[in-house]
Amino acid sequence: MRALITGITGFVGGHLAEHLIERGDEVVGLSSSGVWSGPSSHLAQAIRLEAFDLRVDSVESLTRLLARQRPDAVYHLAAQANPSASLSDPRETWELNLGGAMTLLEAVRASGLHPTPRVLLVGSGVCYGNPSPADLPVTERCPLRPNNPYAASKAAADLLGIQHALCWGTPVVIARPFNHAGPRQEDRYVLSSFARQVAEVERGTRPRLEVGNLEIVRDFTDVRDIVRAYRLLAEFGLPGEVYNIGTGRDISLTAMLEILRRLARRPVEVVVDPSRVRPVDQPLLLADSSKLRSHTGWQPEFKIEQTLSDMLDLWRSALDSQEDSSPS
Template sequence: MRAFVTGISGFVGGHLAEHLLASGDQVAGVSASGRFPDDLAELARSVRIERLDLMDVDQAELADLLRRKQPEAIYHLAAQSNPRASFDDPRGTWALNLGGTLNLLSAVKEAGLAPKPRVVIVGSGVCYGDPPPEFIPVTESCPLRPNNPYSASKAAADLLGVQMHLSDGLDVVMARPFNHAGPRQSPRYVLATLAHQVAEVEAGLKDAVEVGNLDVVRDYTDVRDVVRAYRLLAQGGKAGEIYNLGTGRGLKLTDALDRFLALATKPIAVRIDPARVRAVDLPYLVADPSKLRAAVGWEPVFPIDQTLADMLADARRRVAGG
């Protein structure tokens, strides 16, 4: 399968490129930087990556690029993906998450590829906000109640995908992944920052792990399972449909920290940092992934203990390397 990935140099993009290559696909992609980070430099041997900013793109140029690549599957990952950062730059978040999706889908329409490529739009489970009790675990029929610019813009991009499927006949499916984590994730995200801080304390660079509100419960899927689901949706999802992606099991963040501390090579002190407590936080968010499983037969493979151990091992390598 010929695959084209937006945001290919990011955390999920790198894992997706690795999975696609391992599955025998031809892979090309774009990102705002136009290059892989140093720890993914080997991917540049097998993946053609080009610099392209979806917020400031010439639609005809992007359509021409798609004609040259002739993708059979397009994975749209490019996004401002941090909910907290979206409060600092709501306009930029909307410009990329909704405007960038409009630019991509418009270019797909203009390119007029035959057969039509399957476009997998990656949304987010946080678009459901704080679900009513009757919608827990969260199904796709749960009302949308986004409480930050990130989740609102992702919900709007999903609706755009549905609209352009119905009005323009584009072959689009929407994935709504809930929280995911794994090696190489940025410390801007809670499990990654816990792993990174434990590694720093082990190395003598900090005296304690600083935390915010750890009483929340989230549905964490290993990123390596997430990218498998994306490829399965590219092959077997139904056009115009939305699919929740998660394990269906909740993880309390205090329990995640306890598991990291159990893996540590020395006793680790923990202290509350008020700056890390979010003004808007959802107490409980767990997916019902039964629609996805019925459609493509996906099941998660990586248990959470392996995910956390792999994240801590990765954090130790990064801390040791400066």
């Protein structure tokens, strides 16, 4: 399969690219910078990267790019993906998350490729907002009640994808992953922040670990399981359909933090930092992924203990490398 990934230089994009290459796919990537950097730079030799900014570049230019690359599948990952950041800059969030999806779908429709590439639009489980107890675990039939600009813009992009499938026959499949984490995730996300802080406490460069609301309960999936689901959906998902992705297991931030503290090489003191508490946060979000499992056979392979251990080990290595490269 020949695949095109938007947002390939991001956290999930790098893991997806690795998985597709392992499966024998040929991969082309798009990013706004057109430059490999940081954790994804090792992919530079294996993947062609093209610069394209979905916020400003035209539908016509993307149409020409698609006609030139002729992908069998398009994985649309490019997004402003941080709920907290969306609260401080909602306009940019909407411009990329909805506007970028529109640019992509219009370009796919205009490309005239036969067969039309299958498009996997990556949404988010946070589109469901704060579900009622009767709606837990959350199925795809749960009402959308987004409570931040990130969630609202992703919900709108999902509806746009469904409209394209119903109106134009574009083979669009919607993925709604719930919380996911793994090695190479930025530390602006909660579990990566915890792992980095534990590694810093171990080194003696941080006195304690600072946290926000630990009572939140989530369904966390390893990113390596998430990208396996993406490829399965690109191959077997039904156009116009929505698929939740999650383990179906709930776990609190308190419990995940305790796993990291047990993995730590020295005692870790924890304090609450009020600035880390979001103004709006769902207390509980749990996925029902039975539709995904039924249509694709997907099952999660990584347990949360392995995910957290791998994240902590990578932060240890990253901090070691930073120290080795700093001026003496």
